[in-house]
Amino acid sequence: MSDGYNLTQLKAGILPLSRAQEWEVARKEWKLVGISQADEPETCLCGHFPIIDLCTITNAITGNTVDVGNVCVKKFLGFRSDLIFASIKRIKRNPNKSIGPDAAVFFHRQGIINEWEYRFQQDTGRKRDLTAKQLATRHSINRKVLASIARRGIA
Ligand SMILES: [Zn+2]
Structure with missing residues (x-):
């Protein structure tokens, strides 16, 4: 092929x-x-x-x-793992962006983000002008997601 x-x-x-x-x-x-x-x-x-x-x-x-x-x-x-990786690339490039719905479902199911964070993500995922507090929450979610996929291999 x-x-x-x-x-x-x-x-x-x-x-x-x-x-x-x-x-x-x-x-x-x-x-x-x-x-x-x-x-x-x-x-x-x-x-x-x-x-x-x-x-x-x-x-x-x-x-x-x-x-x-x-x-x-x-x-x-x-x-659709490609959508999850697209989310990861997006938030790596710009931590002010949010993960997409497919990634949110996946990381929630994995126990990486909790129920509250999952709902927050659904409610605010498409918003651009977040309050300072909301933005801090988005950053915290993004950090958890990135930490969970931390590069593996030689520690
Ligand atoms: Zn292959």
Whole structure:
């Protein structure tokens, strides 16, 4: 495959870790459980190199966990992890911006932001002119999110 994302190779990596052996069923066993950014570029299960935006996925039935690249997660497994990474890039560039709704759902589910912060995010996510207090809360949410995806690798 010219774009470097090889579905056959991804299947060969994912299927042995899945219960179902039919791809269309097997891929539904997987869920997105973590987001991180690699210090050193890594290679995706599909063979694509380099990958920096990593998604940790777990098989709900076998309990197997594996990291794959953002593109494969979106393209082949159907999770919009790209929207989460877009949020991360946005708030890294400008801490006054807010994470998007997909990222808010994900980080709330991960327990990174609490119920109150999640609601705050829903209410103020699109606002540009926040009060000083609201802006401080947004910054605090952004810091939690960025800390949770802190680069991994050599500590
Ligand atoms: Zn891949």
